Amino acid sequence: MDPRVKAVAAPKVLEQSFLEARSKLLDIAAILDRITRGDAAELVHQDVKISRIIEALKILQGSSAHKAEQIQKLFSLPYDANWEIPTPRY
Amino acid sequence: MQYIDPHIHMISRVTDDYHRMAQCGCVAISEPAFWAGFDRGSAEGFRDYFHHLVEVEPKRAALFGIRHFSWLCINAKEAENVSLSRDVIAMIPEFLQRPNVLGIGEIGLNKNTKNEATIFQEHMDLAAKTDELILIHTPHLEDKYKGTRMIVDMLKNDTRVKPHRVCIDHVEEHTVKLALDNGFWCGMTLYPTTKCTPARAVDIIEMVGTEKIMANSAGDWGKSDPLAVPELILEMRRRGHPETAIQKVVFENPLEFFRQSARWQEPFALLNFSK
Structure with a gap:
């Protein structure tokens, strides 16, 4: 630091x-x-983007000192640690 | 204050941008090879692009006292085409010894696919064989966290990789520590909507410090600001951060990273200063 x-x-x-x-x-x-x-506002209720926005607003109400990081992770795809890593060619 | 923009695509910018950057204190830039906004039809298209990066832009920059450096690769988006990518990677050594080339970049992932990962590794194989610095693009938006984790996995899986010779770019709040905690350099990109604002970038600096971190505009053909680094300087000043700390982020850090390249040349302004 x-x-x-x-x-x-x-x-x-x-x-x-x-x-x-x-x-x-x-x-x-x-x-x-x-x-x-x-028009057709009812269609967005099933859209995950709306629920993400609502979840993000809930994060803002919390007491965490890392709200930006939390919101970034909320809007991120999950990571799978077991993905197939390519083999280096030595 | 003198500064370096370590990531900007001047091929997409007008000459007036060079002028304004020089007026604001820019003494050097580096331009990674990137997606042109369309998929190129053949490897020969990349030959012309690389020629532009090593011949045309250095001359245009020099008119304003700015040193221009470049990085070579096939970008992550076009890396989905493995056959084309291998043709381009085979061509890169023809250009690696040109005097303004700093290394391999910006390689990386776009949608985190198997093909992209294969080509990322093959770029790393070339960088290891030729002992080049590596500049890494991390994906946009929802793909960034997963993609950055995958990139760090590949870097750590390759025992030839020296972390201090790698810069992971476009880090944000949720990925900056993945880069720094594993010993890599990192770059924050000041770009509207999809990346960092100057204010958020300064927040990140306040949280992680000034070691191994730099800031860039990534100015390109999209809505972007070639004077984004001076905006960061202003934001740090507005918050009362000392000039020495600002200078470390916008000048000394990129200088330290780039000086590891055998083909680095000191900015004209530094040479004139020492006379």
């Missing part, structure tokens, strides 16, 4: 980022509204 790049004090981050966070939350709300308003 590089002590020169420690995180900014929390109150300052909140002060600097509040309007940006507010704007991005409104964007998400507006996207969900747009989906609800569109």
Whole structure:
């Protein structure tokens, strides 16, 4: 860890980022509204993309300090450790 | 502040971009071979592309005092075609000794298929045989985590691989430690929508530190910003991070990684400074 790049004090981050966070939350709300308003909105309820978005919003409500990483993993395909690794040609 | 953009596709950019990058302090760039936006019909198409990377772009960059370096490979997307890939890999040694070539890249995975993995390994076989640095593309979006795990599996499975001579690119919050904890260099790509924003990249730096990590624009034919690295510099300054830490990420780290290549040449600006 590089002590020169420690995180900014929390109150300052909140002060600097509040309007940006507010704007991005409104964007998400507006996207969900747009989906609800569109024709055939009932079809998206079976779409995994909607449930992923809802799950991501739940992560935001938690107390984890690694929310971005958690959301990245939520939107990731599973990894199988037993996949067939190619053989190097020495 | 002087900086290096370690990953940008200048073949897709206009000359004015070189001008603006130089004005912002860019002294060197490296351009990995990538997907042109369409699948090429033959290996000869790659010969022309490699010629462009080793002949045309270095001259265009030099007009603005920027050193241009390149990496050669067949990209992960076209690697799905194994026969074509083998023809291209067989051609690469013809270009490896050109003065601006840093190594093999950007090899990697796209949709994490068996064919892509086969060709990734065959690129590594070539890099091991010719003792080249390796630059690795990790997949986009939902494929990134799985693909990065598979790439690390292949790197660790090959005893010839020296982690300090490999850079795993396009890392994000969920993959950065896979690279660093296994001793590899890593790159964060500042690219709209599909990769990192400058703010998230600085968050990652605050979490993992400044060792073996760099930042790039990956500017190309998509919506992207060739001045993304200066945006990262501004974001670090805005948060009060010291100039020495910023310089390590945007200049000293890529310099240290690239200097391992036998064909690295110091940026013109450094040569002029020492006179």
